[in-house]
Amino acid sequence: MMTETPDFLQHLDLPASADARDVRRADARAVKLIDQENDPAAFQQLREAYESALLWLKRSDAPAVRETVVQAAPPAATAVAIPEPVPAPVPEPDLFVEFHAHFRQLAESSKTILTEAEAKAELLRCLGDDRLLNIDARSRFEQDIAQLLVGGWQAGHDALLPAAIGVFSWSTDARGLRRLGYTGAVLNRLIDENEIFKRVWVSETEAQLRAMARSRDPRPPSMAELQEHLPHLQRAAARYPTTVSLLANRENLELWESRQEELQQHAAEQAREQAMADSEIHAAKVLKANGVILLLVIAGMLIMLSIVGKH
Numbered sequence: 001m002m003t004e005t006p007d008f009l010q011h012l013d014l015p016a017s018a019d020a021r022d023v024r025r026a027d028a029r030a031v032k033l034i035d036q037e038n039d040p041a042a043f044q045q046l047r048e049a050y051e052s053a054l055l056w057l058k059r060s061d062a063p064a065v066r067e068t069v070v071q072a073a074p075p076a077a078t079a080v081a082i083p084e085p086v087p088a089p090v091p092e093p094d095l096f097v098e099f100h101a102h103f104r105q106l107a108e109s110s111k112t113i114l115t116e117a118e119a120k121a122e123l124l125r126c127l128g129d130d131r132l133l134n135i136d137a138r139s140r141f142e143q144d145i146a147q148l149l150v151g152g153w154q155a156g157h158d159a160l161l162p163a164a165i166g167v168f169s170w171s172t173d174a175r176g177l178r179r180l181g182y183t184g185a186v187l188n189r190l191i192d193e194n195e196i197f198k199r200v201w202v203s204e205t206e207a208q209l210r211a212m213a214r215s216r217d218p219r220p221p222s223m224a225e226l227q228e229h230l231p232h233l234q235r236a237a238a239r240y241p242t243t244v245s246l247l248a249n250r251e252n253l254e255l256w257e258s259r260q261e262e263l264q265q266h267a268a269e270q271a272r273e274q275a276m277a278d279s280e281i282h283a284a285k286v287l288k289a290n291g292v293i294l295l296l297v298i299a300g301m302l303i304m305l306s307i308v309g310k311h
Contacts, residue, residue: 006056011049021130023053028134047136095131096144099123107156114156119163127167139179142168146183153249158216161246165191186242193240208236212248221256230256 005016012018012026027050034042103122107114123145132138145168148154149161165171170184171191177184197205211229214221221229233253237244244253 006052008049008052008056011045012053014053018053020054020057023050023057024131024133024137027136050134050136095126095129096141099126099145100148103156103160104154107154107159114159116159116163119156119159120167123160123163123167143180143183146180146187149246150183150186152245153216153247155216158213158247161190189242190246193243197240197243204232207232211236212244215248215252215256218252223262226256226259230260 005014009016009018012023012030014022014026018026027046030046034046099122103119106118106122126132126141127138132141145160145164149157149164165187168176170177170187174188177188180187211232214225214229215233233244233248233256237248237253244250
């Protein structure tokens with residue numbers, strides 16, 4: 001029986017019967033032997049072979065494809081039993097999809113706010129998985145996490161964002177951020193804004209952080225909360241647009257701003273009520289003062305009448 005192995009598997013030094021785990025392990029071994037800085041062409045060839053092998057394994061007609069590759073027609077004069085088709089390997093689930101589903105479940109079902117330490121533990125658990133043994137797979141996972149965060153706030157992102165910045169060293173690895181392209185540029189702006197944020201008055205930053213945290217709360221704000229938090233959130237959005245886009249709930253911010261007219265009317269009503277109260281207080285003071293004056297006048301008149309009566 002003749003055996004024909006695809007070029008991309010030969011490049012990885014694998015037989016046609018290799019599965020996805022074999023491909024990943026072969027890639028992890030091969031990438032260690034390549035100097036990526038001085039031999040980028042070899043690294044690119046390895047990456048193409050790796051991706052082609054995984055694609056070949058995941059094709060829906062993999063059983064038929066692999067059967068035709070592995071089996072060659074036997075000589076006509078020889079009676080050879082046709083082997084059973086090689087079953088297609090069951091593709092391993094994507095690690096990022098697993099992470100996202102599990103993390104979202106944690107964030108949405110947690111009775112308490114998810115912490116940065118918990119988010120970091122989830123990231124480190126994934127980075128220790130065999131599916132991220134090779135550099136390429138690890139880079140794709142990092143890219144997926146970055147794109148998830150840059151896509152806008154979701155439940156738990158206020159914990160996941162600082163955890164990811166620490167785990168992937170984004171605040172110190174400028175080259176790594178550039179490798180992430182547009183996503184890395186957004187994260188770089190976020191890190192720059194954070195440095196500016198640290199130099200602002202503590203009372204102001206705390207008020208803006210409270211406003212962003214309140215925007216993540218699904219409960220509609222009361223008018224008092226709207227008065228307290230909306231101005232701080234709007235100032236933060238003007239000064240730190242990237243930070244607000246990633247750490248505040250933009251939908252809630254838009255809903256809050258849609259109530260701006262209602263808030264202004266409420267403020268005007270409060271001002272009118274205060275003015276009326278002030279007016280009443282002033283009138284009472286005037287009345288009291290006038291009453292005192294009147295009493296003094298009456299007292300003076302009585303004294304004068306008393307003096308006149310004596311004479």
